[in-house]
Amino acid sequence: MNGYSTNALERLAKEYADLAIMSERKGKYEDAIKYYKKAAEVLKKIITLNRDIMMKETYIEYIKEYEKRAEFLEKNLQKLASGPQEGSQAQDVDIDLLVSPPPNITFNDIVGIEDVKKVLKRSIVYPIKRPDLYPKEIGWSKGVLLFGPPGNGKTMLAGAIAREINAAFISVDAASIMSKWLGDAEKNVSKVFSKAREIWLNKGVPVIIFIDEVDSLMGIYSTEVGGEVRVRNQFLKEMDGIHTKGSSELIFVIGATNKPWVLDMAFIRRFQKRIYVPPPDKETRKMLFKYYTKSIKIADDVDFDHLAEITEGYSASDIKDIVRDAYEMCIEEMFEKSIEEPPPLSMKHLKTALSKRSPSISQDMIKVFIEWNKKFGAI
Known part of the structure; x- marks a missing residue:
């Protein structure tokens, strides 16, 4: 070569x-x-x-x-x-099992990313509160794509928006669609959207269809063997259905991905809002350390500004894990020294925990997301 x-x-x-x-x-x-x-x-x-x-x-x-x-x-x-085996057909999924009440999480539980929260409120919350304000000729956005490095709250945001509007929550793992569902996948994709319409028509409550790892479903890299193309076409058809001009259905599709650059353009266009969920900046990292230690007794030497300074490249999830690891050291110390209570969480505990956990986000990774956001972001 x-x-x-x-x-x-x-x-x-x-x-x-x-x-x-x-x-x-x-x-x-x-x-x-x-x-x-x-x-x-x-x-x-x-x-x-x-x-x-x-x-x-x-x-x-x-x-x-x-x-x-x-x-x-x-x-x-x-x-x-040896050919198809008996019972090897894909499972006909019980869609009712995918439906749940709104997750027990609010926007207050998500530290930082205030700009992202504002866009979600503008796109979903306000149309639900006052649908009469939106002319039928333009309607409102019904497809939202959340993209960004892993561990920074995309799934939590979807849950929080469902709680905010008291919506039925249908959570679908796209990777499962393309593996476990294959064979009956087209029918099951249709059933997901039919169930959403049924809930809206019979109960009058908004519905959020949340698709995690959406790149597994609509990635341009798919090998397209065994009906994957038909599954994706069915999904596009269903999304076109909820975007029908003049439709008053309060059904929203929120997709989440760590790899937006592999998404098919036809799918990207179905999401009117494409929102970058960035890694925490210095101020947000400081807020995260404060948030995750708020119920823990901490030592006087804990310096949140310094912790924020030395954790560039760490995701929100990483910071939560660092605090947990550090607090586990305090509990371990309590048992090993046979004392009544864990010692206060100190800077030493936190730095030791930090030294054992590498950052999950590189500068190169951030550059890729920023570049994609410049080309395709829409808020």
Whole structure:
């Protein structure tokens, strides 16, 4: 592959991927494994030549997908060669099990990201409180995409907005749709939206359909084997249904992803609001440390400003884990020294916990999200 241009390598990778998909459809699983691996190998070569961070992330997702598919075929080669097994059909999902009351979380439980909360209130809360203010010609936004590094509150935001409007909450894991549901997936996707309409019509309450890991469903890197295309088309059709001009249904779809750059453009367009949920800045990190220690006795030497200073690159979830780890040291000390109460949480405890946990967010990762937000963000 030496001497190939990046464009030529991309074409070669696509050619191998197409051959892999075609081989799998024809039941030539050993050939499919070979071509998936070759496609991944070519993409790894491209990564060494390409300096575009966003493109590198996209190639990495392709590589993971192809290697994952090759591994699946290798593990199931004998079973696949013998044909469909009895009872191997995908499960017909009981949608009622996915419906729950609003999660017990409010915006006050989410530290920082005030700008994101404002957009969500403007997009969802206000139309529900006064739908009469929105002309039928323009309606209101019914699709919201939350994107950003993991561990910074995307799932919590979806739950909080459902609590704010007292909505029925239908939580769907997109990865499950593309694995466990495959076969009956089209029908089950339709059932999710039918259930949402049923709740709205019969109970008159708003409905939030929350799709976690939405990139698993609508990623451009999907190998498109076994009906995935039909599933995605069904989902697009259902989303078009809730966006119908003049529709007064209070049904909203909130998608969450850590990898927005792999989403198909057709899917991106269905989300009128595309909101970047950033990692905590210095002031927010300080607020997070204060929030997670508010019910803990702390020593006088705890310096929240310094903690915020030394935790750049740590997510909100990371900071929660650091405080938990540090407090566990206090409890351990209580038991080991046979004293009545844990000692106050000190700077030493927190720094020790911090030293054992690496930041989960790199500057390169943040650059990718900022770049994608510049191109596709919509608030």
